[in-house]
Amino acid sequence: MIDNAYRTLGVSPAATDDEIKTAYRKLAKRYHPDANPGDEAAAKKMAEINAAYDEIIAFRQGKAQADPFSGFSGGGSRGEYTAVRNFIMNRHFLDAMNVLSRMETKDAEWYFLAGYAQYGLGNRAQALEYAGRAVQMDPNNAEYRGLLNALRSGGRVYADNTRGYTMPQTDGGWCCRMIALNLFFNLCCGC
Amino acid sequence: MFGYIVTDPAQLDEAQRLRYRAAYCGLCRTLKKRFGMRGAASLSNDMVFLNILLEALYEPESAEWSSRCVRHPLRRRPRSVSVLTEYCADLSLILAYHNAMDDWNDDKNHIALRYARSIGRGAAEASRRLPWQAKAVADAIERINVLERQADIPLDAVADAFGKMLGEVFPPYPDDHWAPALRETGEALGKFIYFMDAYEDADRDGKKKNYNPLLPLKQEPGYEEKVREILTMFLGDAAAAFEKLPVVRDAALLRNVLYAGVWSRYMMLQRKQDDR
Structure with a gap:
């Protein structure tokens, strides 16, 4: 093809x-x-x-780029988490978050599942934050690492190939001159 | 808007520098012609970037000439204008108007109100030409205001609304084959811009008790790494979406912005922190 x-x-x-x-x-x-x-x-x-x-x-x-959803499985450790995992598998992310938000203790698995649900909802920064916590609380869990790595993969692709460009060393007087230019026009507005 | 979508001049060659300047001056000239000096004040590097991107993608006919202006009265400078420059000019005004009105509504900023009034008619004209885009901007600002008043919203909620707004205005032809990728580019850049602004203003927002999604994270260890990761993630999205587009002309210039220029302010803030 x-x-x-x-x-x-x-x-x-x-x-x-x-x-x-x-x-x-x-x-x-x-x-x-x-x-x-x-x-x-x-x-x-x-x-x-x-x-x-x-x-x-x-x-x-x-x-x-890695797809965060490719490794997700339905087997949960606690009864309530099974329901959450089912919601996630069926892409009912809001329902998953609703169940999670009613729970009192937030262990590593809570953060992992919340991370998945937030990713599904399009809240990538929140997903990254939660996945990071899950891995921090349980560094040996391959499932949690898998999600974190998948969420980071886009950024890694970007950082690995910056098309020959490097980080800017100067703010560029250009930038400040442009801001000054705008201010100049703004001040002239009143006259 | 916020001045983050800029080039890194040190990594531009002469031809790219001239091209950027021609687009910048062309957009300025178009704004001045349509909306006067006040219109020209709405000029932003973000819209210059969009102008160059759209022209590279659609390759419209453009007029190129050299002329003088108030700011550069001694030397003629090259300018380039196309129908897409006109699109970006209308957008600039719509965005500037809504931002100014938002500043007035938030902080009772009188300067903002006066500016909004001075470009009100121009913004209305531009909105008549681009009704879809004008509505997207107005709706997004309203949504952002509602969200910022809520408690316990996800990190991305407001950034997402801001991003969606920028995403909606990136494609000049909403049904075109490239509209989805343009939308993705705009959306990701919007989220980057929002978080970059949140990062820069975190201390000030904390003191003034303004909404800032990074404030809870700031209290915890690993803050700087997390911010860097979030910014990189969204730039990764923006760059990936950009690379979907069959852009050849000015690709290197646009990549200067996406892979280097966007980090200018961030690097400056890092250097300031190191100095302290």
Whole structure:
């Protein structure tokens, strides 16, 4: 499947991301509906090109990032946690949080499950915070480590490939000059 | 908006510097032409970034010329303007207006109110041209105000609302093939901006008893590492979403912002702390 995508774009599987993008743009210029109004064959080709590009990008990004949900299992240690795990497996994250929030003691498993539920709800910073606590409280638990690593994987991908750029050493007088420029205009407002 | 989405000039080459300046000046000129000097005051690096990103993605026809202006009266500077610059200009005004009104409502800031009034008509005009985006901004600000008054909300709740707002305004063509990836980029950058602002203002917000999601974390060990991790996570999301887009032209310039420039203020704050 993925080989077809590379073939559609006319690139080799070893092509860099930028080469893929360049190839896409070249084809898109030729087959774009704006350049070929009313041409059904061109429209069909454009859809194929879009699909091929999306497939390659998804494939390449999917390889790099871990999916936090891939390792989740339903077996819980306490009765109440079984219910929470079931909710999470069925993607009822709010229900899971409701059950969790009624519990008095927050052990490592509480934080782990809360982390999963928050991730499911899209609260990634909260998920990271909870997962971190779970691992802190029970460092030897592979399940908890798995969630933390998966949540961190996007950041790791980013940090591992900064495209040749390094951390800025200066704030850049530029930045301050721009703020000063805005202030200048603001002050002039009154006159 | 907050000045975090900037370049790192030290890592720009001359051509990139000129391109950034042309986009910046082009946006400024468009704002001035449409909305006067007060409109020009709503200019932000965030919108310059969006301008460059959208032009790189859609490659619209652009007009390029050199001219003088109030701030640079001696030398002609290159400017570049396209239909997407006009889009960013309208957005700048809508955002500036709602931010100013929000400042007035929150702190009774009279300067903010005067500024909001001075650009009110322009913002209304811009909102008529971009009704979908104007509504998204207004709704988000209202949602943020409601959330900030609630107790016990997740760390991300307000950042998420702010992010969603930016996400909604990133795509100029909401039904376009690239709208979802643009939305993701905007959303992740919005969350980064919100947390970066929370990090910078944590002490001040603590004293003034303003809402700040990082305050509970600040009390505990490992605060600095946690903040760094949160910021990196959202930048990772933003960069990944950006890399989904078939951007070739100006890619290096945009990456300068996403992989280096965005850390400028953070690094400066670290250096300040080390000095202490």
